[in-house]
Amino acid sequence: xxxxxxxxxxxxxxxxxxxxxxxxxxxxxxxxxxxxxxxxxxxxxxxxxxxxxxxxxxxxxxxxxxxxxxxxxxxxxxxxxxxxxxxxxxxxxxxxxxxxxxxxxxxxxxxxxxxxxxxxxxxxxxxxxxxxxxxxxxxxxxxxxxxxxxxxxxxxxxxxxxxxxxxxxxxxxxxxxxxxxxxxxxxxxxxxxxxxxxxxxxxxxxxxxxxxxxxxxxxxxxxxxxxxxxxxxxxxxxx
Numbered sequence: 688x689x690x691x692x693x694x695x696x697x698x699x700x701x702x703x704x705x706x707x708x709x710x711x712x713x714x715x716x717x718x719x720x721x722x723x724x725x726x727x728x729x730x731x732x733x734x735x736x737x738x739x740x741x742x743x744x745x746x747x748x749x750x751x752x753x754x755x756x757x758x759x760x761x762x763x764x765x766x767x768x769x770x771x772x773x774x775x776x777x778x779x780x781x782x783x784x785x786x787x788x789x790x791x792x793x794x795x796x797x798x799x800x801x802x803x804x805x806x807x808x809x810x811x812x813x814x815x816x817x818x819x820x821x822x823x824x825x826x827x828x829x830x831x832x833x834x835x836x837x838x839x840x841x842x843x844x845x846x847x848x849x850x851x852x853x854x855x856x857x858x859x860x861x862x863x864x865x866x867x868x869x870x871x872x873x874x875x876x877x878x879x880x881x882x883x884x885x886x887x888x889x890x891x892x893x894x895x896x897x898x899x900x901x902x903x904x905x906x907x908x909x910x911x912x913x914x915x916x917x918x919x920x921x922x923x924x925x926x
Contacts, residue, residue, distance in 0.1 A: 700778065700779070700780060700781050700782070701713065701777060701778050701780065702778065709778075712777075713777045713778075716777055717777070720772050720775070721772075726765065726768055726769065726772075727741070727760075729768045729771075729772070730760050730764045730765050730767075730768040731760070733764055733767060733768055733771075734760050734761050734764045736753060736754055736757050737754050737757070738754070738757055738758060738759060738760065739754055739755055739756065739757055739758050740758075741754075742754035742755065742757075852893060852894055852895070853885075854885060854886055854889050854893055854895055855894065855895060857882040857883075857885050857886050858882075858886065858895050860878070860879075860882050861879065861882050861883065861886075864878075864879050864882075
């Protein structure tokens with residue numbers, strides 16, 4: 688193993704940059720320091736204790752912790768923080784260049800491309816939507832339905848969820864409407880037309896894309912068809 692001095696991090700300042708890059712860096716740094724989150728963060732450092740809101744963002748409540756009752760900053764702390772910020776001269780700051788030294792020491796290795804993505808136990812989260820949601824918490828935003836903690840059984844692949852694919856509900860409605868009509872029962876024709884119109888808007892990723900077109904009510908012959916899966920969280924479209 689090389690000695691400790693092998694990866695020594697020389698210090699550099701902004702004067703090492705050309706004027707254009709130096710001005711861009713200073714402008715970006717000052718913009719960050721003027722943001723609300725930066726002001727609050729440095730104010731809490733000066734205050735010596737986080738506010739209760741910041742504390743609960745990172746820690747579970749601990750009985751008797753002083754931050755629990757510290758709901759706001761101490762008086763004048765925010766003003767002191769802004770005063771110190773305005774006194775900063777970015778050109779006096781020094782930055783470590785250790786990353787460049789490590790690259791020079793080890794050499795740059797071109798990473799292998801991630802494609803093609805092959806299905807295996809090691810990269811299941813890349814191709815199995817259920818695993819991505821329930822185990823690895825990827826491909827998720829605030830509009831996507833979370834896997835409930837009580838949900839432990841992976842739904843069958845041959846049983847798409849009506850929650851994930853609303854067009855399945857339209858397809859089932861048309862199937863049942865066809866059987867009701869054959870049995871002489873009343874059928875709401877307006878709802879039939881609305882369901883057909885919605886089915887005309889599906890895309891090839893839909894599980895009912897290859898089924899009969901809605902102009903001829905789809906479905907197997909004989910008996911009413913019921914939804915086999917109505918629970919949320921099983922997205923059949925591959926991530």
